[in-house]
Amino acid sequence: MPAYKRILLKLSGEALMGDDAYGINRATMVRMVKEVQEITEMGCEVAVVIGGGNIFRGVAGGSVGMDRATADYMGMLATVMNSLALADTMRQEGMTARVMSAISIEQVVEPYVRPKALQYLEEGKVVVFAAGTGNPFFTTDTAAALRGAEIGAQVVLKATKVDGVYTADPKKDPSATRYSQISFDEAISKNLQVLDATAFALCRDQKLPIKVFSIFKPGALKRVVLGEDEGTLVHV
Template sequence: MTAEGGSLKYKRLLVKLSGEALMGKAGYGLDTSVVDRLATELAEARAAGCALSVVVGGGNIFRGLQGAAKGMDRATADYMGMLATVMNALALQSALEAAKAPARVLSAIPMPTVCEPYVRHRALYHIERERIVIFAAGTGNPFFTTDTAATLRAIEMGCDAVAKATQVDGVYSSDPKKDPNATRFDTLTYSEVLARDLRVMDGAAIALARDNHLPVIVFSIDGPGNLINVVRGSARATVIHD
């Protein structure tokens, strides 16, 4: 890692990646070329001096809410979704290591033959040694989303912000892919997000960020170089704050 951290706006950042981001244009599973590209961007941000951690979703493999909607017990469906995030985390770890960026997977559901269990001090130990920490299995509890897990882990790690990677360049008043008149916001307050029901993150995640004064950055992961621009504070994005 280089010593360029002084030029960065966010020196310690948690990146939230959805499972859908990892599957690229495919309808299911992992697109290894996309995973490799994301790993390269994370490695670039690390090399610039940003202490990084990542929370990955599992929607490309299994979504707990969809399973529950089809009649499955919600808690069981959520646990299955958590296991899907571990698979994604291991794939991302492999890609990061190939990109010469040391990485560790820590799971909220202990599975010591596969990865390390989540322990806060252990995670901080890895971050301080310039490793990218990938948090898997959400919070380890059903009924909580990976958005909430990302916000929680960002607070526990003392991050300057949580960056949510999406397929659009910020928060809009409605889906810009369906509504050509959708309004884009450069900044929002937590209260505005909740009052407008914008659903960029679930309400619990936004409330947790608000109560801990944690900025939320919503940016597009599709554009090459966007992540390094986020850590430098120059990305086209929506910032949610006090």
């Protein structure tokens, strides 16, 4: 039995790169989709927010000197490309997914309409929320917190390269240990970076727990959904 009936999964764009320098690594994406498929087969309702950092990041790289809002809109469009790729990979693996965009590009993807998203989830379809929040100066972490709250997700699952939140950077400090769980207040007082500040504040206000885990660890997503000791749970 899954511990969560409905989840919001946040995947970073960079997670799609695999070992490549940019873009979408096909094998990596198929592997991730299969992890998601496992939990949908357990009856878990899944919504996904995917980043765009593998294609474009508003505040860095190609955007040097650019108007910030314009760069951010480019970043949001990058998330649309990732969302389409992800949903199509899901289709190829026999799943049913719908992409909904926060900015209207109706010839490409349907617009985000909350009741429609809820209906898809109830029907067992995976919903991929594209274009972040639809606003510049935000991130896809914030989109994940926002949509997670809107759809009544029981948890925001933040997929990272590391398998949880550590007492120190495990790459630099071999004695660093993983928190199995930590409260929002403790995370703030210890200055631990879980989600970006806006997203973190929204989850805290809404009492929406966050689970940080590694999407690259085989079976980790499933263990998280089963409520096992995997990753780090940030709770009220």
